[in-house]
Amino acid sequence: MTGLLYRELKLNWVKMIGFxxxxxxxxxxxxxIFATDSxxxxxxxxRLSILMFGMAAFIAFLVGGVFQDAMFxxxxxxxxxxxxxxxxxxxxxxxxxxxLIALFWSMLTVTLLVLCNSIAxxxxxxxxDATAVYTAFFCIQLFLRAVxxxxxxxxxxxxxKTVKIVILVALAMAGVVYFLFGDTSVFADxxxxxxxxxxxxxxxxxxxxxxxxxxxxxxxxxxxYYLSYRLSVKWYLKGAENYAR
Amino acid sequence: xxxxxxxxxxxxxxLVFAYVPVYIICIALSDKQGGVRSAFAxxxxxxxxxxxxxxxxxxxxxxxxxxxxxAGKRNSGKYYAAAVIYPIALPLxxxxxxxxxxxxxxxxxxxxxxGDGIITATQLLTAPVAAVALALHGLGExxxxxxxxxxxxxxxxxxxxxxxVTGVIWALWHGPLLAYGYxxxxxxxxxxxxxxIAMIVMCIALSAFLTWxxxxxxxxxxxxxxxxxxxxxxxxxxxxxAVKADGTPFExxxxxxxxxxxxxxxxxxxxxxxxMILLCSKKKAAAE
Numbered sequence: 001m002t003g004l005l006y007r008e009l010k011l012n013w014v015k016m017i018g019f020x021x022x023x024x025x026x027x028x029x030x031x032x033i034f035a036t037d038s039x040x041x042x043x044x045x046x047r048l049s050i051l052m053f054g055m056a057a058f059i060a061f062l063v064g065g066v067f068q069d070a071m072f073x074x075x076x077x078x079x080x081x082x083x084x085x086x087x088x089x090x091x092x093x094x095x096x097x098x099x100l101i102a103l104f105w106s107m108l109t110v111t112l113l114v115l116c117n118s119i120a121x122x123x124x125x126x127x128x129d130a131t132a133v134y135t136a137f138f139c140i141q142l143f144l145r146a147v148x149x150x151x152x153x154x155x156x157x158x159x160x161k162t163v164k165i166v167i168l169v170a171l172a173m174a175g176v177v178y179f180l181f182g183d184t185s186v187f188a189d190x191x192x193x194x195x196x197x198x199x200x201x202x203x204x205x206x207x208x209x210x211x212x213x214x215x216x217x218x219x220x221x222x223x224x225y226y227l228s229y230r231l232s233v234k235w236y237l238k239g240a241e242n243y244a245r
Numbered sequence: 246x247x248x249x250x251x252x253x254x255x256x257x258x259x260l261v262f263a264y265v266p267v268y269i270i271c272i273a274l275s276d277k278q279g280g281v282r283s284a285f286a287x288x289x290x291x292x293x294x295x296x297x298x299x300x301x302x303x304x305x306x307x308x309x310x311x312x313x314x315x316a317g318k319r320n321s322g323k324y325y326a327a328a329v330i331y332p333i334a335l336p337l338x339x340x341x342x343x344x345x346x347x348x349x350x351x352x353x354x355x356x357x358x359x360g361d362g363i364i365t366a367t368q369l370l371t372a373p374v375a376a377v378a379l380a381l382h383g384l385g386e387x388x389x390x391x392x393x394x395x396x397x398x399x400x401x402x403x404x405x406x407x408x409x410v411t412g413v414i415w416a417l418w419h420g421p422l423l424a425y426g427y428x429x430x431x432x433x434x435x436x437x438x439x440x441x442i443a444m445i446v447m448c449i450a451l452s453a454f455l456t457w458x459x460x461x462x463x464x465x466x467x468x469x470x471x472x473x474x475x476x477x478x479x480x481x482x483x484x485x486x487a488v489k490a491d492g493t494p495f496e497x498x499x500x501x502x503x504x505x506x507x508x509x510x511x512x513x514x515x516x517x518x519x520x521m522i523l524l525c526s527k528k529k530a531a532a533e
Contacts, residue, residue, distance in 0.1 A: 001316055002314050106378075107381045111382065118285040131375070135371075135374065135379075139374060139378075212366060215366070216370060219371070222374065222377060
C-alpha cells in the first residue's frame with residue numbers, strides 16, 4: 001500500500017503541483033486583497049468576505065476535483081489491471097491508494113484554504129472564519145467522488161464520466177419538469193421569496209433544524225465514500241474489460 | 246553502539262526542527278493568554294513535527310521506510326473505529342463524571358447537552374467530519390511523534406519507556422503556550438507548573454493510546470484522526486455539560502483547573518494504562 005501511494009505521488013507530482021497552484025489562485029488573490037486592504041473594514045464587509053472566500057473555495061474544489069478524476073483514470077490499461085490484481089496488495093490496495101490520495105487532496109484543499117483565510121483574518125480582524133463552508137465543500141467533493149469513482153471503475157474513465165453526466169442531466173431534467181408543471185408558487189414573488197429565505201436564516205429554530213439536517217448529510221458522506229471504495233474494488237476487473245488498450 | 250549514537254543524533258536533529266519554530270512562534274507571537282496573536286501562525290503549529298520529520302529524513306538520508314504511511318494492516322477497521330469512538334466517548338464520560346462529583350447546583354438533565362437534543366446531535370455528527378476535513382493538522386503531529394520519535398526511541402529503550410519519553414517531549418513541545426495558561430488556564434495555586442505536570446500526564450496517557458493504535462494498524466492515520474477529533478470535540482462537548490440549558494454555568498466544588506483534571510483525566514489515564522499494558526503484553530508475547 002505504501003508503495004502504491006509512493007507510486008501515485010511519483011507519477012503525479014508535476015500534476016499535483018500544477019493543480020495546487022491552479023486551485024489556489026483565487027483564494028490567494030482574495031487573501032492578498034483582504035490582507036493589503038488598508039482601509040478600516042466594517043462588520044458587514046467582514047461578513048461578506050465569507051461569500052468571497054466561499055466562491056474561491058468553490059473554484060478551488062472544482063479544480064481539485066479535476067485532478068482527482070485525472071489521477072483515478074491514469075492507469076487504464078488491461079495489462080496493468082491484470083498485473084495489479086495478481087500482486088499481494090491486489091485491487092484493494094490499488095483502489096485504496098487512489099481513494100486515499102483523493103481524500104488527502106480534499107484535506108489539503110481545506111488546509112490551504114483555512115491557512116489563506118487565517119492570513120486574511122490576521123490582517124483584517126473583521127474577516128469571518130469560513131472553515132464551516134470549506135468543510136461543507138469538502139463533503140460535497142467527497143460525495144461527488146464517491147459517486148463518480150465506482151462508475152469510472154466499472155465503465156472506464158470516458159464512459160464512467162458520461163454515465164455521471166447522464167445522471168446529472170436526468171436530475172436537471174427532473175428539476176426542469178418540476179419547474180414547468182410543479183407547484184412554483186413560492187417563486188411567484190421573488191421579493192417575498194428572499195424575505196422568507198432571510199427570515200429563515202435569522203430564525204434560530206429553523207437554522208438549528210437546517211444545521212441538524214446538514215450535519216446528518218455531512219456525516220453520511222464518509223461511510224458513503226468507504227462504500228464507494230468497496231464497490232470500486234468489486235467492479236474494477238469488470239471495468240478493465242472495457243479498456244481500449 | 247554506533248547505531249545507538251546515530252539514532253540519538255537523528256532524534257536530536259528531529260527535536261531541533263520540531264521545537265525551534267514552534268518555540269519562536271509561540272514566544273514571539275504570544276497573546277500572553279495561552280494562544281498566539283496570529284491565526285496563520287497558530288494554524289501552522291501542528292504541521293511543524295511533520296515538516297521536521299521530512300527535513301530530518303532528507304538530511305540523514307534514511308528514506309521514508311517505516312513512516313507508517315500505508316492505510317494499515319488487514320482488519321484494521323476496528324482500530325479506525327476505536328480512533329473515532331474514543332474521542333467522541335471521552336467528553337461524554339467526562340461529562341458524566343463532572344456531574345457526578347464536581348457540579349454543586351444541578352444535574353446532567355439541566356445541562357445544555359441534555360437540554361437541547363438537536364444542538365447536541367448536530368455537534369456530535371459534525372465534529373468527526375470537521376476533524377477528517379482538517380486531519381492534515383493531526384497528521385502533522387502524529388507523523389512526528391508516533392511516526393518518527395516513538396519508533397526511534399524504541400531502538401534505545403523498551404516500548405513503555407519510549408511511550409513515556411514521547412509523552413513528556415510532546416507535552417513540553419507545548420511549553421511556551423502552557424506557560425501562559427494554555428488548556429488549563431491560570432486559575433490554580435501552583436500556576437504554571439501544575440499545567441505542565443497535567444499536560445505531561447495527559448500526553449503520556451494519550452501517547453499510550455495513540456501508539457497502541459499506530460502499532461496495531463502499522464499506520465499513522467488512525468492516530469491522526471483520533472488526535473484531530475479530540476482537538477475538535479473535547480472542549481466543545483464538555484462545554485455543553487458545563488453550562489445549563491440557558492447558557493449559565495454550573496457552580497463547581499473545585500476551581501476550573503481541577504474541574505478539568507477530575508473529569509477528563511480519569512478516563513484518559515484508565516485508557517492510557519490499558520493501552521500501556523496491551524503494549525507491554527504484546528512485547529512479552531513477541532519475546533516469548
